[in-house]
Amino acid sequence: MEFALCFKGTMQPDRARYLVRQAEDAGFTYCWFYDSHILWRESFMAMAMGMEHTKAMRFGPCVTNPNTRDWSVAASMFASLAHQSGGRFDVGLGRGDSAVRVMGQKPATLSRVAEFTEKVKAMVRGEEVIYGECSEPVQFTWATGYDLPVWIAAYGPMALKTAGECGDGLILQIAEPAICKWLADQAISAGRAAGRDMSKFKVMSTAPAYVGPMDLCIEKTKWFPAMVGNHIADIVEKYGKNTDVMPQNLLAYIEKRRGYDYSHHGESDNPYLEFITPEIVDDFAVLGDTQRHVAKIRALEDAGINQFNIPIENGEEEHMIAFYANSVIPQFRE
Numbered sequence: 001m002e003f004a005l006c007f008k009g010t011m012q013p014d015r016a017r018y019l020v021r022q023a024e025d026a027g028f029t030y031c032w033f034y035d036s037h038i039l040w041r042e043s044f045m046a047m048a049m050g051m052e053h054t055k056a057m058r059f060g061p062c063v064t065n066p067n068t069r070d071w072s073v074a075a076s077m078f079a080s081l082a083h084q085s086g087g088r089f090d091v092g093l094g095r096g097d098s099a100v101r102v103m104g105q106k107p108a109t110l111s112r113v114a115e116f117t118e119k120v121k122a123m124v125r126g127e128e129v130i131y132g133e134c135s136e137p138v139q140f141t142w143a144t145g146y147d148l149p150v151w152i153a154a155y156g157p158m159a160l161k162t163a164g165e166c167g168d169g170l171i172l173q174i175a176e177p178a179i180c181k182w183l184a185d186q187a188i189s190a191g192r193a194a195g196r197d198m199s200k201f202k203v204m205s206t207a208p209a210y211v212g213p214m215d216l217c218i219e220k221t222k223w224f225p226a227m228v229g230n231h232i233a234d235i236v237e238k239y240g241k242n243t244d245v246m247p248q249n250l251l252a253y254i255e256k257r258r259g260y261d262y263s264h265h266g267e268s269d270n271p272y273l274e275f276i277t278p279e280i281v282d283d284f285a286v287l288g289d290t291q292r293h294v295a296k297i298r299a300l301e302d303a304g305i306n307q308f309n310i311p312i313e314n315g316e317e318e319h320m321i322a323f324y325a326n327s328v329i330p331q332f333r334e
Contacts, residue, residue, distance in 0.1 A: 005031050006312060016046055024054045032060055037068065044061070051089075062153075094152070152169070154170060156238070165196065169204060174205065217285070222276045
């Protein structure tokens with residue numbers, strides 16, 4: 001099991017530098033950043049800074065989307081970050097949520113996600129690429145041939161199919177092992193059906209972790225299933241409550257959802273949290289004492305999860321990193 005952290009673009013630079021060093025020393029191997037350029041500061045500068053203060057930790061957006069930036073601009077940035085870090089850069093990719101919705105725009109289509117993956121990976125390798133309205137091929141003559149890993153975030157059947165057919169990994173924003181296995185199996189099966197070798201395909205569980213009494217843990221992390229509810233609501237709108245499309249317990253939890261305030265995206269003071277029950281939070285997150293953390297992550301590992309990624313920006317980052325360094329990560333290194 002790999003361990004990762006995920007930051008918003010709100011942390012002050014001095015603290016971010018300190019935390020990535022602490023995390024790498026603690027055994028975390030990835031550092032991801034939300035990519036929502038209006039809600040928070042641009043994240044790729046923070047990634048570059050983090051690379052300069054670490055030796056082996058990998059960085060990337062979790063997640064970016066095909067609509068925020070021109071594709072050649074995105075590819076040039078990705079290739080540049082990979083080059084200056086010695087190949088320590090991955091991309092998490094989705095259709096787009098807060099980054100585009102706050103501007104009144106719609107998420108990208110899945111065909112656009114697939115094309116973006118193909119074209120950007122090719123540009124980063126240094127190949128000639130024609131995309132969009134470009135009448136001439138784009139080529140980075142300075143590219144080094146880097147094979148950019150792209151993890152695709154998915155829940156619905158077509159998104160899972162896209163992840164399996166096009167991605168190098170799958171991002172799931174939930175820590176309920178049975179649901180994670182169900183979703184991951186759909187992506188892996190789609191990849192195999194397309195003739196891909198899925199032996200190196202990775203699956204990430206992204207979910208908040210909090211240590212302490214359960215009532216406090218739930219209060220501190222109830223924002224997360226509300227945020228994920230945006231994606232599930234999109235699926236319900238398209239497919240209805242079809243249990244062939246999604247597990248019933250994942251569909252059912254948004255029945256009483258009434259909206260979402262993007263100005264409080266990823267925050268516990270979002271006014272639309274009434275539908276979130278303690279049971280839902282416990283399913284989505286990793287909470288409680290050391291034994292509960294280790295048991296939940298073991299169950300995720302048994303379900304085929306390769307990486308546990310913790311959105312860490314809760315004001316107690318040093319404590320959480322130290323807790324995982326001393327009590328959790330060593331139990332997965334024996």
